[in-house]
Structures are given as C-alpha cells and as structure tokens.
Amino acid sequence: MEYNFREIEKKWQEYWEKNDSYKTGNNPDAPKFYALDMFPYPSGEGIHVGHLKGYTATDIVSRVKRLQGFNVLHPMGWDAFGLPAENFAIKHGVHPEITTAKNVANIKRQMKAAGLSYDWDREINTTDPEYYKWTQWIFLKLFENGLAYKKLLPINWCPSCKTGLANEEVVDGKCERCGAETTKKDINQWVLRITKYADRLLNDLEGIDWPDKIKEMQKNWIGKSEGWQITFDIKDSEEKISVFTTRADTLFGCTYIVLAPEHHLIEKLKDKIKNIDEINEYVKKAKNKSERDRTSEVKDKTGVEAKGIKAINPINGEEIEVFVADYVLYHYGTGAVMAVPAHDERDFDFAKKYNLEIIDVIKPESGERGKSAFIDDGILFNSGEFDGLKSVEAREKIGQKLGDKAEKQINYKLRDWVFSRQRYWGEPIPIIHCEKCGMIGVPENELPLKLPHIDKYQPTGTGESPLAAIDEWVNTKCPKCGGPAKRETNTMPQWAGSCWYYLRYLSPKENKEIVNKIEENKWMPVDLYVGGAEHAVLHLLYARFWHKFLFDIGFVSTKEPFYKLRNIGLVLAQDGTKMSKSKGNVVSPDQIYEELGADTLRAYEMFMGPFDQAIGWSTNGAKGVHRFLNKLWDLFIECKNNKESSINVIAETNKLIKKVTEDLDKMKFNTPIAFFMEYINDVSEKKNELGIKEMENVLILLSPFTPHLCEELWQILGHKESILNEEWPEFDPELVKDEKVMLIIQVNGKVREKIEIGIDLTKQEMEKIALGNERVKKWIDGKEIKEIISVPPKLINIVIK
Ligand code: ANZ
Ligand code: ZN
Numbered sequence: 115m116e117y118n119f120r121e122i123e124k125k126w127q128e129y130w131e132k133n134d135s136y137k138t139g140n141n142p143d144a145p146k147f148y149a150l151d152m153f154p155y156p157s158g159e160g161i162h163v164g165h166l167k168g169y170t171a172t173d174i175v176s177r178v179k180r181l182q183g184f185n186v187l188h189p190m191g192w193d194a195f196g197l198p199a200e201n202f203a204i205k206h207g208v209h210p211e212i213t214t215a216k217n218v219a220n221i222k223r224q225m226k227a228a229g230l231s232y233d234w235d236r237e238i239n240t241t242d243p244e245y246y247k248w249t250q251w252i253f254l255k256l257f258e259n260g261l262a263y264k265k266l267l268p269i270n271w272c273p274s275c276k277t278g279l280a281n282e283e284v285v286d287g288k289c290e291r292c293g294a295e296t297t298k299k300d301i302n303q304w305v306l307r308i309t310k311y312a313d314r315l316l317n318d319l320e321g322i323d324w325p326d327k328i329k330e331m332q333k334n335w336i337g338k339s340e341g342w343q344i345t346f347d348i349k350d351s352e353e354k355i356s357v358f359t360t361r362a363d364t365l366f367g368c369t370y371i372v373l374a375p376e377h378h379l380i381e382k383l384k385d386k387i388k389n390i391d392e393i394n395e396y397v398k399k400a401k402n403k404s405e406r407d408r409t410s411e412v413k414d415k416t417g418v419e420a421k422g423i424k425a426i427n428p429i430n431g432e433e434i435e436v437f438v439a440d441y442v443l444y445h446y447g448t449g450a451v452m453a454v455p456a457h458d459e460r461d462f463d464f465a466k467k468y469n470l471e472i473i474d475v476i477k478p479e480s481g482e483r484g485k486s487a488f489i490d491d492g493i494l495f496n497s498g499e500f501d502g503l504k505s506v507e508a509r510e511k512i513g514q515k516l517g518d519k520a521e522k523q524i525n526y527k528l529r530d531w532v533f534s535r536q537r538y539w540g541e542p543i544p545i546i547h548c549e550k551c552g553m554i555g556v557p558e559n560e561l562p563l564k565l566p567h568i569d570k571y572q573p574t575g576t577g578e579s580p581l582a583a584i585d586e587w588v589n590t591k592c593p594k595c596g597g598p599a600k601r602e603t604n605t606m607p608q609w610a611g612s613c614w615y616y617l618r619y620l621s622p623k624e625n626k627e628i629v630n631k632i633e634e635n636k637w638m639p640v641d642l643y644v645g646g647a648e649h650a651v652l653h654l655l656y657a658r659f660w661h662k663f664l665f666d667i668g669f670v671s672t673k674e675p676f677y678k679l680r681n682i683g684l685v686l687a688q689d690g691t692k693m694s695k696s697k698g699n700v701v702s703p704d705q706i707y708e709e710l711g712a713d714t715l716r717a718y719e720m721f722m723g724p725f726d727q728a729i730g731w732s733t734n735g736a737k738g739v740h741r742f743l744n745k746l747w748d749l750f751i752e753c754k755n756n757k758e759s760s761i762n763v764i765a766e767t768n769k770l771i772k773k774v775t776e777d778l779d780k781m782k783f784n785t786p787i788a789f790f791m792e793y794i795n796d797v798s799e800k801k802n803e804l805g806i807k808e809m810e811n812v813l814i815l816l817s818p819f820t821p822h823l824c825e826e827l828w829q830i831l832g833h834k835e836s837i838l839n840e841e842w843p844e845f846d847p848e849l850v851k852d853e854k855v856m857l858i859i860q861v862n863g864k865v866r867e868k869i870e871i872g873i874d875l876t877k878q879e880m881e882k883i884a885l886g887n888e889r890v891k892k893w894i895d896g897k898e899i900k901e902i903i904s905v906p907p908k909l910i911n912i913v914i915k
Pocket of ligand 2: 548549550551552592593594595596597599
C-alpha cells in the first residue's frame with residue numbers, strides 16, 4: 115500500500131508554517147552558514163522542475179547545517195523588474211504590477227509545496243520601493259564617485275525589445291532575452307565604469323571557490339592582454355598611427371597597417387588619401403554591420419587601401435601600405451593594427467585576398483611550420499640583430515629598442531557597462547537634468563524615486579522610455595538651484611536589483627543604511643551560492659563589481675560576495691532536449707506533487723545524476739524513487755516496536771552515516787540516495803535486527819531530502835518534537851572500518867601469493883582476484899585449470915595440469 119503523501123505533506127507544511135520552523139538561527143555561540151539560491155523572476159509559468167533541482171540542493175545543505183548546529187540563513191525573494199516580467203505583462207495585456215504580484219504568489223505556493231525551508235520573514239522583492247530605494251542609492255553613490263557617466267555611444271539595440279543592451283546581453287549577435295538580431299544605435303546612455311575594476315575582478319577570482327568553467331569565462335570576458343603600443347610615422351605628414359600588439363616580436367614581418375573604419379585619422383588625412391570617396395563608401399557600409407559579422411573567423415575579410423599614404427615601420431624604416439578594413443575594431447586597443455600575415459590568421463587571409471607581401475619572421479623551435487599563418491611563439495629570423503632570439507625575449511628587446519616609439523600597454527576586452535534601458539518596468543535612474551546646473555542626483559532623503567503608475571507602458575522604440583511621455587513626472591525642480599529641470603527618463607537594466615539583493619536579506623527592513631553593519635559582519639560572505647551557469651558574465655560579474663564598490667566606500671567587509679558557487683545541471687525533457695513551453699515538454703512540479711508527492715520529487719531530482727550535469731527527466735525514474743520511499747515507510751512501520759539492533763545493522767548504519775555525511779560535504783546528492791536504497795534493501799532481509807536507534811538515525815540523515823516523510827515517521831516512532839530539533843548523527847570510527855583478511859593463493863598446493871582482501875568478498879570475486887594476480891598468472895599461464903578450490907575468505911588453491 116502507498117503511504118499517504120498528500121495528507122502527510124500538507125500536514126507538515128502547515129506545522130512548519132505555524133511553528134516558524136525555518137526562522138534564521140541566532141544562537142550566539144553557533145557558527146553561521148549563508149545558503150543562497152539565485153532568486154527567480156516571477157514568470158507566469160511558475161517554476162519548473164529545473165528550478166527545483168537547485169532549490170532542493172541548497173535546501174538539503176541548509177537542513178544538514180541546521181542539524182549540525184549552524185545558524186543558517188536561507189532566504190528567498192523575487193527579481194521582478196526587467197524585460198521578462200514586462201514582456202509577460204505586455205503579452206497578456208495586464209499591468210506588470212498586477213502580473214508580478216500574481217506570479218509571486220503562485221511561485222511562493224509552489225515553493226512551500228516543495229517543503230523548501232526558507233525564512234519567509236526575509237522575503238524581498240526588487241520592485242518594492244523600500245527595496246529599490248537602495249538600488250537607486252547605490253546608483254547615486256556610483257555617480258558621486260565618477261563611476262556612472264552619460265555618453266553618446268553606438269550601443270547594441272534590440273529592435274524587438276526596443277531597448278539598448280549591454281555587451282553582456284548580446285550573445286552571438288542576438289538579444290539574450292528574445293533572440294532577435296541586434297543592431298547598433300547611437301543613444302545617449304548611462305554607462306557604469308566597470309572597467310576601473312577589471313584588474314580586481316580578475317585577480318580576486320583566485321580566492322573564491324567557483325567552478326573553473328565560470329572563472330575561465332569571466333577571465334576571457336575581462337580579457338586582459340599585455341603588449342606594446344607602437345607608433346608608426348606617416349610619410350610626409352605630422353600624423354602618426356599607433357597600434358596595439360601582443361606580438362612585438364613579429365615587427366619585422368609587418369607588411370601593412372590596418373585602420374578600423376571609424377578611425378579618426380581617416381578624416382584627418384582625407385586630403386592626402388587619393389581614393390577618399392571609395393574609402394568613405396566602405397566606411398559607411400562597415401558601420402552598419404554587426405560586430406559579429408565584422409570579426410567572424412569564417413567570413414571573407416574586406417578592406418580598401420588608403421592610396422597616397424604610407425606608414426613607416428619604426429624598426430627598419432620600410433615604407434608600408436595602409437588599409438581600412440572592418441575586421442579591425444575601433445573600440446579595442448588603438449583601433450589600428452600592424453598586420454603580420456605570416457603569423458596572424460586574419461592578416462593572412464586578408465593578405466592572400468589582396469595579394470600583399472608575406473614575410474616569415476618566426477620559426478618553430480622544433481619541427482616544420484604549416485602552410486598558413488604560424489601563430490605560435492618561436493625563434494626569430496629575418497629580423498636583423500634580433501635573429502635567434504625567442505619570441506618572449508624578443509618582444510621585450512624590440513620594444514626597448516624602439517625607445518619613445520613604443521610603450522608597454524595593458525588592454526582589456528571588458529567594456530563599461532551600458533546601464534540605461536528605454537523601458538518602463540525598471541528602477542527610475544535618480545538623476546535630474548538642469549540647464550544651469552547640469553546633472554544632479556536626486557537628494558538621498560527623497561529616495562525612493564517611485565516609478566509612476568502608468569497605463570501606456572509599452573516600449574516606444576524612439577530611443578526614449580515611456581516615462582518621457584509623462585509631463586507631470588518629467589518636469590521637476592532642480593534640487594540645487596530650484597529652477598525648472600527635467601527628470602532622467604531611462605530606467606535601470608534588469609540586472610540592477612540582483613546586484614546587491616544578497617545584502618538585503620541580512621536586514622530586509624533596514625531603512626537607515628543599505629545593510630545593517632552588525633548583520634553584514636555576521637553573515638557575509640555567502641557560503642554557498644547555487645544557480646545556472648548562464649549568468650557567468652552577466653549577474654555574476656555585475657554583482658562582483660557592485661560589491662567591490664560597496665567595499666571601497668565602506669559598506670561591506672568582504673572583497674567578494676559569493677565565496678562558493680555551484681552550477682545546476684539542466685533538467686532536460688524526457689527525450690534529452692531542452693524543456694520548452696512551445697514543445698509542450700515542460701514538467702511542472704505541481705503535477706508531480708499531486709501524483710507522487712514533493713518528497714519523491716525532491717529525492718528523485720537529487721538521484722538523477724551528478725548535480726552539475728544536464729540530465730533528462732524520467733517519470734519512471736521518479737516512480738522508482740517513489741517505490742523506495744514506500745518500501746522504507748513499510749519497513750519502519752513494521753519495525754516500529756523493535757528494540758535494539760543487531761551488531762551488523764549497527765555497523766551498517768554507521769557506515770551509512772559516514773558515506774552520506776562525506777558525500778554531502780562534497781555536494782554529491784545522488785550517491786547518498788543510492789546508499790539509502792542499498793541500506794533499506796539490506797535491512798529488509800533482516801527486519802528483526804533493525805532497532806529503534808538505527809531507524810532514528812536513518813530518518814535524521816534522510817530528513818534533508820524528504821522532510822515530510824521523515825517528520826511523520828519520526829512522530830510514529832513516538833516523538834513529540836519535530837525532527838528538525840535533532841542533531842546530525844555521528845559515526846563510530848571503530849564500526850566503519852572495512853575489515854580485511856589475508857588471502858592465501860596456492861597453485862597445486864604451493865603458496866604463490868598472499869594478498870589483503872575485503873572480508874565480505876564473494877567466492878566469485880575472490881577467484882577473479884586470484885586469477886588476475888600477476889604473480890599467480892606466471893604459474894598458470896598457458897596451463898589448463900582443472901579445478902579451483904576456494905575456502906572463503908582465506909584460501910584459494912588452483913589446480914592445474
Ligand atoms: C601584430 C600581431 C602579429 C598580432 C601576430 C597578433 C599576431 P588580444 O590577445 O586579443 O589582445 N589587434 C589589436 N587591436 C585590434 C583591434 N582593434 N581589432 C582587431 N584586432 C586587433 O590580441 C591582440 C592582437 O590583436 C594584436 O596583436 C593585434 O594583432 C590584434 F603575429 O599585432 B597583433
Ligand atoms: Zn539647476
């Protein structure tokens with residue numbers, strides 16, 4: 115018979131709620147543990163089983179830590195501003211305020227039904243004015259410190275979302291949100307100076323326990339590269355061309371220069387350039403192309419020679435041609451490149467296409483070079499006095515030799531963060547534009563600057579947000595001179611609220627400072643942060659930036675916000691593809707709660723496989739876990755009046771404690787379930803040997819995975835108090851030792867080998883070990899085995915002809 119999970123789960127959820135069971139711990143003598151989930155945006159579809167995989171894992175860790183005596187902070191909230199919420203509202207024709215509230219209520223219900231142990235007293239919502247007051251406050255601080263500035267920039271524009279985007283939000287040339295191809299648009303933008311933190315964002319990755327993959331992605335995104343800026347004179351001109359190169363060692367192989375189409379020298383040299391009309395035509399076309407098209411490895415490289423001008427290679431005085439080509443980007447380095455076709459692939463393709471000279475100057479230290487560009491470091495030749503030097507050394511020497519024509523330089527790929535959006539559903543940027551005084555921050559005591567409630571919140575597409583149309587809101591007084599002034603009408607991007615939410619949980623009602631200092635000292639940093647890998651160079655980079663800024667101005671005490679990060683592997687659909695609404699293959703937790711129960715869902719999601727791997731959902735797999743829970747239920751009910759366990763069961767239980775504890779420490783959630791299954795199978799064979807103490811220990815161990823079932827059985831075993839008040843069991847080291855014996859292997863009665871084996875090996879296992887043993891093989895190889903006499907666990911005699 116099935117245990118009545120529907121009734122049991124409801125009963126305990128009500129009990130926990132009524133008893134405030136998951137209040138944040140405040141025992142002054144206990145160590146702390148801050149377990150954080152990436153908070154969801156309140157989508158109308160609710161959460162799916164993929165979300166729950168992550169939430170269950172942090173829930174298990176939180177429950178284990180509580181049982182181990184930690185004060186645990188395990189909060190949840192809503193990332194409710196931004197495009198997803200707004201797009202949902204537009205699609206359904208209901209104001210985002212209303213849909214957001216409705217969706218929050220639904221997801222909260224789903225979370226409670228999963229038995230997640232959040233402290234709901236600390237619930238936060240990024241759209242709550244009392245919350246975004248502080249988001250705006252951080253913006254003001256950034257502004258005061260020169261880290262927020264407004265600039266006319268050609269930025270990425272999504273024609274479908276009708277807003278500007280940050281570089282991080284453009285993936286392969288497409289809008290990260292809606293997948294539309296992005297274009298460029300010149301807009302006056304708020305930009306945050308994240309580049310000032312590039313070095314620290316890079317170096318501090320060292321001290322945090324994050325997956326290598328994510329660290330690598332951040333490193334590449336920051337893209338630090340060290341090289342030289344080299345100046346080329348222009349023949350018969352005062353103008354000069356500076357290039358950035360990481361390969362100064364290849365300077366003798368430089369056969370032409372390439373300028374980005376946007377390069378300012380084109381305008382300056384226009385009288386000298388004989389084919390200026392052709393160049394201008396090319397420049398116009400290039401400006402409309404996306405960065406992706408321009409830098410694509412596979413696309414044909416195009417360009418035009420600037421006829422009539424020559425550059426002079428500073429190392430040997432050679433006159434070389436100058437091209438304008440769009441594979442060189444204006445916003446990287448100096449916007450100009452010294453082309454070395456023999457050793458750079460893009461230059462090689464270009465030189466081949468336009469029949470330009472290719473001079474080899476680097477050869478491999480050993481072996482032959484291939485036919486196309488040889489891009490590795492090697493040994494110099496064709497390079498005058500530098501011949502024979504290795505690349506690394508040559509870069510330094512050539513750079514030095516150039517004197518004031520070369521300067522060491524460090525470049526970053528990271529760009530400043532384009533921070534304003536032309537959309538309604540976001541935090542208003544708290545700035546006032548006054549004709550006399552310029553840009554003035556809204557005075558702190560006037561925060562929050564509330565987002566006005568309007569009915570026409572659809573994006574305009576004009577490059578201005580819908581707020582620009584509300585005259586009463588836009589027109590205001592200058593806080594400095596009192597004269598007429600206008601409000602900034604751009605809003606913040608959806609990443610703003612999530613940049614600091616982990617701090618708000620520490621003092622969710624605080625209204626005097628961004629975070630209460632005592633609480634901050636007590637809880638930071640986050641000990642475990644779990645979420646999807648898709649945030650690698652978005653949220654996870656932005657939040658580190660803001661945190662470092664708050665550290666600099668003295669509001670947080672740690673350099674990094676998230677000490678340990680783990681990524682959730684996707685839960686795929688049954689057929690191994692991504693779950694998506696359009697394919698109709700999304701598994702809703704609601705349906706599983708109803709059919710198999712929340713405990714089964716939790717345990718199954720952990721059992722699916724290693725936590726960080728993408729694995730397909732299997733309803734049969736979930737049913738298998740359900741059968742296991744039923745089996746455990748039946749067994750414990752049957753044994754509830756047993757007294758003491760046999761020594762064997764006690765030893766087995768101790769081993770279980772050890773294995774489960776150790777694997778949970780390593781964030782392994784699948785193997786513990788397998789251990790429980792093995793254990794229950796074993797003791798089912800010897801029911802009268804299973805005593806009360808061992809059942810209790812098993813229930814405590816299992817309770818983080820299946821809290822409802824364990825509470826119920828705990829009560830059935832006669833306890834009045836909740837299992838949450840128990841302590842995590844410890845094992846007796848004496849009882850978990852794997853016993854070993856000496857196995858003697860004979861061949862025709864003569865001892866040929868002695869080895870240690872586990873005491874509980876079967877006869878077949880013993881024989882396999884004996885026959886596979888190298889020493890033994892020498893005696894039996896090529897011989898016919900007549901008989902094997904085994905006396906487990908100590909003796910084997912192999913009889914040969
Ligand atoms: C000469 C050279 C020779 C280069 C060679 C490479 C290999 P990272 O590591 O990405 O910093 N470069 C510089 N500025 C550029 C721009 N604005 N657009 C496109 N390419 C640019 O790469 C630095 C290298 O990228 C530089 O070193 C430069 O080409 C190119 F055998 O200079 B190199
Ligand atoms: Zn003014």
